[in-house]
Amino acid sequence: MQEKEKYQKLKDIIQVYLPSDVSVDDIQPSSNFISELNINSANLVDIILDVEDAFDIRLENEDMNQMQTVADALHIIDSKLNG
Numbered sequence: 001m002q003e004k005e006k007y008q009k010l011k012d013i014i015q016v017y018l019p020s021d022v023s024v025d026d027i028q029p030s031s032n033f034i035s036e037l038n039i040n041s042a043n044l045v046d047i048i049l050d051v052e053d054a055f056d057i058r059l060e061n062e063d064m065n066q067m068q069t070v071a072d073a074l075h076i077i078d079s080k081l082n083g
Contacts, residue, residue, distance in 0.1 A: 001081075003074075006055075010073055013050045017043040029071040057081060 001009075007029070015024045019038045026037060033039045039047070048064055051057070051073065057080035059067075067073050 006074060006077060007070075009054055010051065010070065010077070013047055013054060014039070014070070016050075017047055027070060029069070029074065031070050032068055033070070034068075051077065055081065 011027050014027055017039055022038050031037050033044055048059055052059055055077050057077065063076050067076055
């Protein structure tokens with residue numbers, strides 16, 4: 001899967017959980033899930049579960065703690081897919 005495809009797939013997952021005051025256009029690789037995209041911790045767990053399903057990977061607690069930004073999520077997805 002191309003990087004662009006992974007990024008788009010991740011954006012599609014995140015978009016579902018964005019609050020009404022945040023646009024899908026606000027999702028950038030550098031975007032912090034909590035402070036910039038205003039995603040609460042419960043929705044972050046939902047995103048993680050959706051990522052696991054969408055990419056057919058298993059994320060550990062350590063991975064979840066490191067997933068602060070969209071780029072972090074992409075890096076973790078890459079490492080799981082290639083691991």
